[in-house]
Amino acid sequence: RARTLWDRLRCVVCQGQSVAQSAAPLAEDMRALVAREVAAGKANDAIETYLVARYGDQILLKPPMAHRTWALWLAPLLFLLAGAWIIRRALKESE
Numbered sequence: 001r002a003r004t005l006w007d008r009l010r011c012v013v014c015q016g017q018s019v020a021q022s023a024a025p026l027a028e029d030m031r032a033l034v035a036r037e038v039a040a041g042k043a044n045d046a047i048e049t050y051l052v053a054r055y056g057d058q059i060l061l062k063p064p065m066a067h068r069t070w071a072l073w074l075a076p077l078l079f080l081l082a083g084a085w086i087i088r089r090a091l092k093e094s095e
Contacts, residue, residue: 001038001044002031002034002035002038003020004044005019005034005038005044005047005048006018006019006020006030006031006034007019007020007061008048008060008061008062009030009034009048009051009059009060009061010058010059010060010061011024011026011027011030012026012055012058012059013026013027014027018061019031019034030051034047037050048060057072058072
């Protein structure tokens, strides 16, 4: 169970890696915390809820779609659209 949770949690230091993949000291601390909570018999949802309360939704590799996480979901699309607009303007100007 602990390994499953480690794979679902994002390292807050590395940002691009799960807690399971990261070698950062904070990730090691988070793995130890999750392992202790699992050994204590806490449910996965309770552990995730605690970590989300402490670090925010960005701790989850797949954050829930909610009003407070719209930016996490929409930012890649907005950057893609902005890039397409910039390329289009540059092509129009070069004609």
